[in-house]
Amino acid sequence: MSLEDLYREVILDHYRSPRNRGHLDSPDAVAQGVNPLCGDEITIELDFDGDRVVAVALDGQGCSISQSSASMMTEAIKGKTRSEIEELTRRFRSMMSLDGETDIGLDPERPGSVLGDLEALQGVRKYPVRIKCASLGWNVLLEAMSNEQ
Amino acid sequence: MIDLSHLKADFPILANGVHFLDSGASSQKPIPVLEAMDRFARTSYANVHRGAYKLSVASTEAYEAARARVARFIGASDPREIVFTRGTTTSLNTVAFGWGLEHLGPGDRILATEMEHHANLVPWQMVAKRTGATLDHVPMTDEFRLDLEAYEDKLGPEVKIVAVTGMSNVLGIIPPMRAISDLAHRHGARVVVDAAQLVSHAPVDVMGLGADFVAFSSHKMLGPTGIGVLWGRMEALAETEPFEGGGEMISDVTLFDATWAEIPHRFEAGTPPIVEAIGLHAAIDYLDSIGMDNVFQHDRELTGVALQRLSDVPGLHVQGPTDLVDRGGVISMTMDGVHAHDLATILDDEDVAVRAGHHCAKPLMRRIGVAATARASFHVYSTEEDIDALVKALRRAGDLFGVGA
Numbered sequence: 415m416s417l418e419d420l421y422r423e424v425i426l427d428h429y430r431s432p433r434n435r436g437h438l439d440s441p442d443a444v445a446q447g448v449n450p451l452c453g454d455e456i457t458i459e460l461d462f463d464g465d466r467v468v469a470v471a472l473d474g475q476g477c478s479i480s481q482s483s484a485s486m487m488t489e490a491i492k493g494k495t496r497s498e499i500e501e502l503t504r505r506f507r508s509m510m511s512l513d514g515e516t517d518i519g520l521d522p523e524r525p526g527s528v529l530g531d532l533e534a535l536q537g538v539r540k541y542p543v544r545i546k547c548a549s550l551g552w553n554v555l556l557e558a559m560s561n562e563q
Numbered sequence: 564m565i566d567l568s569h570l571k572a573d574f575p576i577l578a579n580g581v582h583f584l585d586s587g588a589s590s591q592k593p594i595p596v597l598e599a600m601d602r603f604a605r606t607s608y609a610n611v612h613r614g615a616y617k618l619s620v621a622s623t624e625a626y627e628a629a630r631a632r633v634a635r636f637i638g639a640s641d642p643r644e645i646v647f648t649r650g651t652t653t654s655l656n657t658v659a660f661g662w663g664l665e666h667l668g669p670g671d672r673i674l675a676t677e678m679e680h681h682a683n684l685v686p687w688q689m690v691a692k693r694t695g696a697t698l699d700h701v702p703m704t705d706e707f708r709l710d711l712e713a714y715e716d717k718l719g720p721e722v723k724i725v726a727v728t729g730m731s732n733v734l735g736i737i738p739p740m741r742a743i744s745d746l747a748h749r750h751g752a753r754v755v756v757d758a759a760q761l762v763s764h765a766p767v768d769v770m771g772l773g774a775d776f777v778a779f780s781s782h783k784m785l786g787p788t789g790i791g792v793l794w795g796r797m798e799a800l801a802e803t804e805p806f807e808g809g810g811e812m813i814s815d816v817t818l819f820d821a822t823w824a825e826i827p828h829r830f831e832a833g834t835p836p837i838v839e840a841i842g843l844h845a846a847i848d849y850l851d852s853i854g855m856d857n858v859f860q861h862d863r864e865l866t867g868v869a870l871q872r873l874s875d876v877p878g879l880h881v882q883g884p885t886d887l888v889d890r891g892g893v894i895s896m897t898m899d900g901v902h903a904h905d906l907a908t909i910l911d912d913e914d915v916a917v918r919a920g921h922h923c924a925k926p927l928m929r930r931i932g933v934a935a936t937a938r939a940s941f942h943v944y945s946t947e948e949d950i951d952a953l954v955k956a957l958r959r960a961g962d963l964f965g966v967g968a
Contacts, residue, residue, distance in 0.1 A: 416912075417908075417909055418963070420908070421905070421963055426964060426965070430900070451920070452904055452919070452920050453920060453921045453925070453928075453934050453935055455934075475934050476902060476904075476934070477902035477903070477904035477905050478902055478964075479904075479905070541908060544904070547904065
């Protein structure tokens with residue numbers, strides 16, 4: 415495991431150019447999260463059409479891992495239903511070893527085939543102190559989904 | 564340059580080649596400290612001030628000898644002015660709750676500064692809420708120095724206590740303590756100094772500082788964790804109530820009341836950190852054998868070298884003053900396009916250990932206008948090779964993130 419595996423180009427790209435950055439006009443759901451240890455901040459805003467997320471906005475500041483993970487997450491959840499997002503979150507947390515060592519069937523021969531760009535974050539697992547960075551946006555997302563007005 | 568490179572061999576943990584640049588958070592311990600604690604625990608340990616047996620007497624004597632050694636180290640006139648606590652944070656809480664709750668009320672003002680560590684800020688926020696006193700802050704100038712003119716303006720008869728850092732743990736700057744104390748005393752206010760970074764890195768004479776309370780920790784000055792010191796001017800300690808009750812701190816106890824033991828024991832409820840006191844004693848002996856003037860000079864010379872070498876790392880910014888005027892061995896850095904935590908991870912890959920984050924000083928970070936910095940800080944075992952490694956690793960971070968590309 416080397417630093418180059420942690421800081422893959424796709425991560426740096428999302429860090430430099432976060433997707434869905436900004437705010438929604440009158441979001442259906444909002445949540446904000448802070449990692450008190452390092453001060454990283456993320457705000458997630460969602461618009462729903464029935465059960466489906468139709469718009470998402472991301473705001474925040476912090477390290478490349480927290481911000482790129484959240485940015486990739488916003489891309490991954492757009493257009494998905496609540497249950498699809500919950501399943502995606504479960505797979506992401508497994509990849510981060512947050513719920514024990516669960517094999518989610520990542521295929522080294524076909525990178526991105528299971529979780530898309532998010533698979534680039536698997537290197538974070540080797541840096542335990544940084545797993546909290548990668549999961550911050552996902553925790554905020556779950557909170558936002560439970561906050562729908 | 565003062566050459567202390569021979570000291571590195573005294574620190575076993577550094578033998579694996581780590582470039583330890585996080586002494587501002589906690590320092591490493593030399594062999595004489597480790598051995599003194601080990602020897603004491605093997606041969607002389609028992610609880611203090613309790614038993615009539617020989618071991619307890621020996622233990623008590625060693626514990627009290629440590630108190631006297633601390634007093635001599637900081638120029639205290641009387642060992643009874645040395646209170647052993649769990650660390651700087653407990654020392655400052657002792658002043659906030661033990662002194663503050665007794666002497667503050669509605670209409671009174673607590674004056675802190677914009678550059679305080681949370682340990683000299685949050686207790687005062689708590690005490691302000693409980694007493695109805697207000698909390699105010701001395702700002703910094705645009706050059707990141709304490710604004711002494713603003714300080715004078717804010718002083719007045721309603722200011723009862725001034726809480727100020729002896730040396731900023733983020734920027735390394737050293738406020739002019741004597742002037743601050745004298746001005747406060749002119750208005751009848753007490754002065755408490757968070758000296759965690761100061762006593763560990765610079766010669767300190769508490770009478771010279773002019774303050775009323777000075778708090779510091781053993782673990783930042785080559786000693787063990789778990790013990791710290793509150794020095795108080797005797798008259799200031801006399802107007803302080805114990806803020807923890809328990810064994811050892813009493814003179815007499817009935818079912819409904821208690822009277823306090825003499826100073827300083829009334830402030831040391833429960834079994835104190837005994838082995839740690841022996842370790843602190845050894846750490847002070849070690850530091851004094853080097854000479855605190857030399858420790859301070861060594862830190863500053865390294866800081867000067869580092870500031871100069873860091874100035875041509877692409878995208879790197881030193882936060883706060885970039886000169887050596889009234890500052891110690893702490894450098895806070897940011898790099899364009901690379902977050903402090905990413906910097907720390909990349910530096911760690913090169914075995915360079917720095918702290919990244921807000922350094923328990925979030926108001927100061929907001930004032931500087933950054934969310935996080937990477938901080939390099941020095942102690943006697945730090946060398947120019949450590950700075951070489953730091954600079955090399957910072958350049959690698961810049962390359963990895965394409966800084967300046």
